[in-house]
Amino acid sequence: MDWPISEVARMSGVTARTLRHYDEIGLLPPARIGANGHRHYEERQLLLLQQILVLRALGVGLPEIGRILAAQVDEVDALRSHHQRLLAERDRLDALADTVSRTIAELEQSRKDGNPMTINRPENLFEGVQPSQYAQNMSDFPDLAEAVGRRAATMSQADADAVHRERTAQMIRLAELMAAGNPADADPVQAQIDAQYRALTRLHSVSVEQFRAIGRSCVDNNAWRTAYEAIAPGLAAYQRDAIEAYATTRLN
Secondary structure (H helix, E strand, C coil): CCEEHHHHHHHHCCCHHHHHHHHHCCCCCCCEECCCCCEEECHHHHHHHHHHHHHHHCCCCHHHHHHHHHHCCCHHHHHHHHHHHHHHHHHHHHHHHHHHHHHHHHHHHHHHHCCCCCCCCHHHHHCCCCCHHHHHCCCCCHHHHHHHHHHHHCCCHHHHHHHHHHHHHHHHHHHHHHHCCCCCCCHHHHHHHHHHHHHHHHHCCCCHHHHHHHHHHHHHCHHHHHHHHHHCCCHHHHHHHHHHHHHHHHCC
16 A cells, blocks of 8 residues: 555645655655656655654754664664654653743743743753754754754864854844844844844755745744744734745845
């Protein structure tokens, strides 16, 4: 029995575009290609896709996934290894949930007291968070995700932590601008978005529509939205609107 690419996309939640990309880079070739040019997948490919998605969820880049799949001999041993990593990831997510819960409580108390939003211990925002989470949640942007993954693979843990702290600092600065009442198209806000756009384009070229789609993902992607909302409620939509304003006024 086999399944067409559209059905595999529906079952797995992976876009057909991403599945085609996995085929193009040799990571997941289909079992066969029909006379109409459509890709078809059998059980073997579905098992491989499961492994790929598990490893992506663990923050492993596509080049490393390719090496893992090429080197593994026994599927059960491979799955057992993935299971251990998933258990470790569960513990990390528990820590992240505690971090978000604590941030929510602090922000709610701040509102009750009528005080402006302050973050007394920024290091608390990083508990349970790993820089690789940004790459692993970019499945709709495989080329950019690949570039992010390549960069992450060459970074030391200290460098990765520094990048993540700067990314979170950017989110905090944007939250402060939002709390101060700046509209999404205000110059100080657009300066922050310009810095984000330039950082992305240093990794890989980003079209206007791709940047708009990234902005929409700040709201539509559950992991991204959670990260933004952990900083300040409404920040995800504010980032999306700021990117839309930037794309309209500066990239068109």
